[in-house]
Amino acid sequence: MKATAKELIEIDGSHGEGGGQILRTALALSAILNKPLKVHKIRAGRKNPGLQPQHLKAVEALARITQARTEGVRIGSETIAFIPQETQPGDYRFEIGTAGSVTLLLQALLPPLCSVSGKTRLTLAGGTHVEWSPPFHYLERIFFTILRRMGITVNADLERWGWYPRGGGIIHVEVHPASEIKPLILTDRGKLMRIGGLSASSNLPAHVAERQRDYVLKEVGEKFNVDVDIEVDIHAQANSPGSFVFLTAESENIMAGSSSLGRKGKRAEDVAKEAVDSLKDYLSSEGCIDPHLADQLTLFMALARGTSSFTTTKITDHLLTNLWVIQHFLDVEVRVSGELGGSGRIEISNESKSLI
Secondary structure, eight states, rough: OOOOOOEEEEEETSSOOOHHHHHHHHHHHHHTOOOEEEEEEETTTTSSSSOOOHHHHHHHHHHHTTTTTSSSOSSOOOOOOOOOOOOOOOOEEEESSOBBBBBHHHHHHHHHHOOOOOEEEEEEEEEOTTTTTTOHHHIIIIIIHHHHHHTEEEEEEEEBOOOOOTTTTEEEEEOOOOOOOOEEEEEEOOOOOEEEEEEEEESSSSSHOOOHHHHHHHHHHHHHOEEEEEEEOEEEEESEEEEEEEEEESSSOEEEEEEEEETTTOHHHHHHHHHHHHHHHHTTTTTTTHHHHHHHHHHHHSSSSSEEEEEESOOOOHHHHHHHHHHHHHHEEEEEEOOSSSSSEEEEEEEEOOOO
């Protein structure tokens, strides 16, 4: 359909959590619905407000994929206009040029690419394992697994790791068209079955990744009466040094993940402790899915026809802000039970036809 001026959707980018997720969610829904969008006060409360390289690339990449007209798309801009035309599947390569997160870029691209009739192949270059964003392994092992249960198939592989500050990582993603998105109920995690994970390092002595693994085995193995299996990769290909711990808790009905990144001067044991503490917090709290998965699933649940629901160990401002953006675009009913910072339940009902 052709969008008219009166259908312009305006979003206050400083609302709630006020981060880049507002922009990414709004762009994705603008592309799916083919509605013009204006976002103002983008990241207004941040130390460096406005568009930064990874946000800029999200707008530019979606503009290319949807043949959109744009205004205000430059570093530091706090207001942009985005007028999409038609989402085109195909082969695309996008480079952030810094250690900006390729996984956050993918968050903006994935929903509209699921809605087209053809398969899309993406090559994304930048940061694959950086602070304040889901690491590649979380998407691959947790998020994409859940999307398959909703009828969405995404395959990805990691060619090269990208650590802060140099970036230079490369991932390849294959997005298959979805005939529909199925609603999903995730309210009971069930019994804990096993704990797995990965301890990896690049351009560092082998003992770094090994010490990270040993700490996890000691701390987790003593507390939970399940099998624990931690892979070690001491030769993760990258342009710069870095280390990483990723842990998974596989229960009967869901898998949760936690992770931590190393940095200069940070002991291997402290890297592992961060991931272990996060995993323990999840396993000792009520709720089915971890807060990171809650943030990422809400948009897809809103696009599905019917009612989806989940319980989460923590209701975050990030989650509530994402729901706020979604309700500007979609006629969905959202019910939130629980307090900010505590466990709770989210229910999303869309009684119109599936948008994909």
